[in-house]
Amino acid sequence: xxxxxxxxxxxxxxxxxxxxxxxxxxxxxxxxxxxxxxxxxxxxxxxxxxxxxxxxxxxxxxxxxxxxxxxxxxxxxxxxxxxxxxxxxxxxxxxxxxxxxxxxxxxxxxxxxxxxxxxxxxxxxxxxxxxxxxxxxxxxxxxxxxxxxxxxxxxxxxxxxxxxxxxxxxxxxxxxxxxxxxxxxxxxxxxxxxxxxxxxxxxxxxxxxxxxxxxxxxxxxxxxxxxxxxxxxxxxxxxxxxxxxxxxxxxxxxxxxxxxxxxxxxxxxxxxxxxxxxxxxxxxxxxxxxxxxxxxxxxxxxxxxxxxxxxxxxxxxxxxxxxxxxxxxxxxxxxxxxxxxxxxxxxxxxxxxxxxxxxxxxxxxxxxxxxxxxxxxxxxxxxxxxxxxxxxx
Numbered sequence: 001x002x003x004x005x006x007x008x009x010x011x012x013x014x015x016x017x018x019x020x021x022x023x024x025x026x027x028x029x030x031x032x033x034x035x036x037x038x039x040x041x042x043x044x045x046x047x048x049x050x051x052x053x054x055x056x057x058x059x060x061x062x063x064x065x066x067x068x069x070x071x072x073x074x075x076x077x078x079x080x081x082x083x084x085x086x087x088x089x090x091x092x093x094x095x096x097x098x099x100x101x102x103x104x105x106x107x108x109x110x111x112x113x114x115x116x117x118x119x120x121x122x123x124x125x126x127x128x129x130x131x132x133x134x135x136x137x138x139x140x141x142x143x144x145x146x147x148x149x150x151x152x153x154x155x156x157x158x159x160x161x162x163x164x165x166x167x168x169x170x171x172x173x174x175x176x177x178x179x180x181x182x183x184x185x186x187x188x189x190x191x192x193x194x195x196x197x198x199x200x201x202x203x204x205x206x207x208x209x210x211x212x213x214x215x216x217x218x219x220x221x222x223x224x225x226x227x228x229x230x231x232x233x234x235x236x237x238x239x240x241x242x243x244x245x246x247x248x249x250x251x252x253x254x255x256x257x258x259x260x261x262x263x264x265x266x267x268x269x270x271x272x273x274x275x276x277x278x279x280x281x282x283x284x285x286x287x288x289x290x291x292x293x294x295x296x297x298x299x300x301x302x303x304x305x306x307x308x309x310x311x312x313x314x315x316x317x318x319x320x321x322x323x324x325x326x327x328x329x330x331x332x333x334x335x336x337x338x339x340x341x342x343x344x345x346x347x348x349x350x351x352x353x354x355x356x357x358x359x360x361x362x363x364x365x366x367x368x369x370x371x372x373x374x375x376x377x378x379x380x381x382x383x384x385x386x387x388x389x390x391x392x393x
Contacts, residue, residue: 037087038094045095055095056378061088089327093334096375103374105385109364112305120198120306122146127158127167130249133273137251139202139296140171143392153248155185159192162301169197170299175341176204177293179230186345189315189386190355196313196387197306198298206232206268206287209254209279214263216282221245223253224268227294232268234288242266254279298389305388309364311340313386316356317347318379325356328379332360335368364388 048055065081065088072080122145128136131151140147152158155172162170175181206228210219219242226246229236236244247253254273257265267279274281297313318324332339341359362369369388376383 034087038091041091041094042098045098048095049099055092055099064088085323086330089330090334092378093331093371093375097371100374103377105376106370106373108303109305109370109373109385109388112303113364116304116306118307120144121168123148124168125150127152127161127170129153129155129158129172131251131255133251133254133270133276134249135202135204135251135270135294136171136173136296138270138272139173139200139294140298142202143171143198143200143298156188156191159188159194159299162194162299163192165301168300170194171296172299173227173294173296174199175295176227176231177291178287178289179227181343182227183345186343186357189357190345194299194301194386195303196297196389197300197304198389198392199295199311200298200392201293201295204228204231204287204292204294205271205285206250206292207271207274207281208283208286209257209267209269209274209277210265210282211257211260211263212278212280214266214280214282218264219266220264221262222266222268223247223256225250225253228253228268228287231287231289231292235283235286251276295391303387305364306390308390309388310361310390312360312362312364312369312388314358314360314376315384315386316358316376316379317353317381317383318356319381320353328356328358331372331375331379332358335372337362337368337372 045055047053065084068080068084069077120143124144124147126140126144126147126149128134128140128149128151130136134151137149137151140149150161150167152161158170158172161167172185173182174185206224208216208219208222210216219239221243222236222239223245224232224247228250229244229246236242247256250267250269251273253267254269254277257267258277258279266282267273268286269279271281271284273279316328318328329339338361339358340361341357343357344354345357347353347355362372373385376385
């Protein structure tokens with residue numbers, strides 16, 4: 001530290017400074033050669049476009065990487081392989097941009113942007129899981145001004161109602177800030193044909209509901225949905241002698257209490273259910289976290305992209321080879337696309353293989369987004385574009 005200013009000296013020792021200057025010179029040469037290489041890659045892109053050839057030549061890249069490994073010093077082979085894998089990846093991205101590759105999804109997205117109304121619908125027919133008072137219904141009424149809500153017994157039935165055209169939209173929970181992902185919903189996504197048109201996050205307050213006049217110490221059974229039970233796990237420890245029973249929905253739990261002749265039953269449910277089913281909240285806001293939010297998606301049969309769409313959901317099976325998922329993530333990074341969520345689910349019948357779900361933060365109007373949609377077939381064994389939308393908070 002210098003006495004005059006209190007600042008730390010930053011001058012490197014002479015030998016270290018010499019090494020740094022040497023590296024700077026090498027880096028300058030690498031940049032010159034990288035620029036030259038990308039220019040040649042651009043010329044190749046022009047030739048491939050004229051001759052209707054794809055950007056990716058798997059055999060050529062495999063041979064190139066094998067030659068690089070053989071030519072590298074043994075102690076640097078892994079590093080050389082990684083370096084040139086990334087170089088080839090960057091070349092493909094650059095060539096795809098120059099060739100302006102299109103895909104069926106790209107054209108569908110442009111058509112949906114042009115044909116979707118500017119305003120979100122006010123009076124649609126919407127499918128929700130549960131019964132009157134369910135949080136899905138609450139989310140639905142926040143999304144739409146005057147919806148006609150039809151309740152179904154399961155998430156699968158909601159997907160089917162939309163897929164078959166019985167309801168225009170469906171509202172389904174996908175994750176909670178405390179209990180995490182609703183796995184049952186993600187498992188159904190692969191089974192059904194649907195598109196996401198909007199999402200919403202709502203604050204969830206669970207209350208311990210009982211019949212009027214019942215005291216907390218009289219409770220012997222507590223009903224609720226498994227997600228609500230998980231969100232109130234700490235609170236439930238106050239009732240060690242009460243049996244906690246999962247059921248289909250928090251609103252169904254409240255209705256069950258209202259219809260029961262047993263005064264010792266209770267439900268973890270919403271305040272609106274207390275009013276709806278004539279129950280009393282003996283304890284309010286009992287969830288373990290004060291910031292307890294559930295995210296719902298609004299699904300439709302057809303692709304609709306409303307103004308302001310800045311989030312995209314994808315479903316993807318990557319190739320069963322080393323580094324496949326890493327290549328997908330690096331493509332997002334190179335294109336400047338932020339990944340908001342990554343979820344994986346086992347693929348039935350394929351041991352140790354997974355289906356990946358991605359939520360991406362990127363405007364649907366961005367050139368980088370359009371480029372990504374044209375490249376997804378090169379990045380995956382198969383993929384599904386689930387939609388672009390905005391989220392209501």
